[in-house]
Amino acid sequence: MLDALRSWFQIPDDLNPRLAVRGEWCCQLRFGIGVYEAYLLGGLRLPLNAFARELLTRLGLGVCQLNPNAWRLIVSMQVLWMKVFDGDRPITVDEFLYCYKPFEISQSRGFHQFTARSNDCRLIKSLPSSDRNWKTEFFFIFSFWAGHPIEIGRDSFAPYTGDIGNLRPEVV
Numbered sequence: 001m002l003d004a005l006r007s008w009f010q011i012p013d014d015l016n017p018r019l020a021v022r023g024e025w026c027c028q029l030r031f032g033i034g035v036y037e038a039y040l041l042g043g044l045r046l047p048l049n050a051f052a053r054e055l056l057t058r059l060g061l062g063v064c065q066l067n068p069n070a071w072r073l074i075v076s077m078q079v080l081w082m083k084v085f086d087g088d089r090p091i092t093v094d095e096f097l098y099c100y101k102p103f104e105i106s107q108s109r110g111f112h113q114f115t116a117r118s119n120d121c122r123l124i125k126s127l128p129s130s131d132r133n134w135k136t137e138f139f140f141i142f143s144f145w146a147g148h149p150i151e152i153g154r155d156s157f158a159p160y161t162g163d164i165g166n167l168r169p170e171v172v
Contacts, residue, residue: 005139009040015047016142024140026064027110032140038068043075046141051078054093059102061112067105068134069127070113076124099123 002017011017018032026034035046044052048063052074056063066074077099081091099121100114116122 002139005037005040009045011046011141014143018140018142020138020140026135026138027062032142033062034064034138035141036064036068036134037137037139038134039063039066039071042068042072043079044071049078051090051093051096055096058093058097059112061102064138065110065112067108067111067113070102072127073100073114073124080123 001019005011005017006013016032020026020034026036035044048056055074074096077096078091081089081095099117101117102112102114105111105113
């Protein structure tokens with residue numbers, strides 16, 4: 001199963017994926033960072049790119065606190081921006097948050113999604129309406145899932161020093 005995951009989703013060998021065992025929850029950090037398979041199906045790739053790292057840092061959220069459609073939206077907006085600007089200019093977190101605002105899902109406390117700030121800002125028009133079993137299919141990643149510190153070097157990503165798990169009010 002792990003070999004198939006690595007192959008299908010181009011997971012680098014040094015990320016050390018591990019399947020969950022009975023009784024483990026995706027959000028239990030002592031097991032590594034939990035990654036739902038639905039995220040990878042939506043386009044997320046590891047290690048995280050600079051945009052995804054900066055967005056999570058700005059929001060004060062962890063990887064597994066977004067629902068699958070949030071990851072689909074993040075990936076889709078990056079692709080859309082690259083197409084619109086012929087690959088010359090990636091989207092910034094400020095541009096993304098100008099179009100979409102995060103909010104906690106009332107039926108799934110601790111999980112967040114994005115909603116368009118207005119109809120004019122809704123650039124991605126269609127996302128799946130239901131992913132019923134996505135919370136049951138996950139695995140853990142150990143190692144530098146956000147990018148190896150030496151490789152990201154002068155990347156704009158600053159180390160995260162706050163409490164993960166609380167949506168920061170200034171971005172809402």
